[in-house]
């Protein structure tokens with residue numbers, strides 16, 4: 001091959017590689033970062049984060065995937081994202097509305113609450129008419145193997161935070177599970193779960209995720225929504241102050 005032909009071949013090969021790289025960056029990585037981030041501001045060293053987890057979602061591409069939602073504190077709208085930001089050196093008070101039915105954990109170790117203030121969560125059950133079912137329980141375990149009682153988990157491994165999220169009352173779930181997302185408190189049975197944890201003193205990006213194999217239709221339930229930002233995994237951006 002002549003020298004000009006070799007140079008031309010090299011340039012073409014180089015452009016193909018650059019083009020592929022650009023495609024991957026824009027199509028996959030860029031596609032994820034287009035999700036909105038919900039920003040939570042602290043007051044008095046505390047910040048209130050509101051989440052819900054649903055049996056489905058209102059996306060056009062994957063409406064049958066289980067999904068988390070994050071509530072915008074300004075508009076009170078439920079945003080289909082799993083990206084949120086909180087300040088560093090702050091107590092994060094998390095409220096999760098659990099609308100999805102139960103799935104057992106693969107490793108029941110994660111039925112134990114870890115890394116929260118006091119090592120516990122509080123759980124209250126409500127029926128589809130908003131009526132409270134029994135008292136609020138403070139507990140350090142929601143045993144996913146003992147009964148139908150864990151829907152998903154909220155875990156931030158780098159901070160040692162592991163929280164099983166209660167599913168609604170099993171009988172009510174069977175009859176009246178939320179079928180349209182984002183779910184609302186009226187018309188759907190749900191669990192209300194609260195816990196707190198502390199953010200580190202410095203900023204950083206922390207992955208959070210569900211550990212219940214809830215990717216229905218995927219091998220061992222561990223793909224699909226489980227590995228996709230905006231569904232069962234997300235990022236908590238801790239912002240230095």
Ligand SMILES: [Cu+2]
Pocket residue numbers: 066151152153210211212213214232
């Ligand atoms: Cu899940």
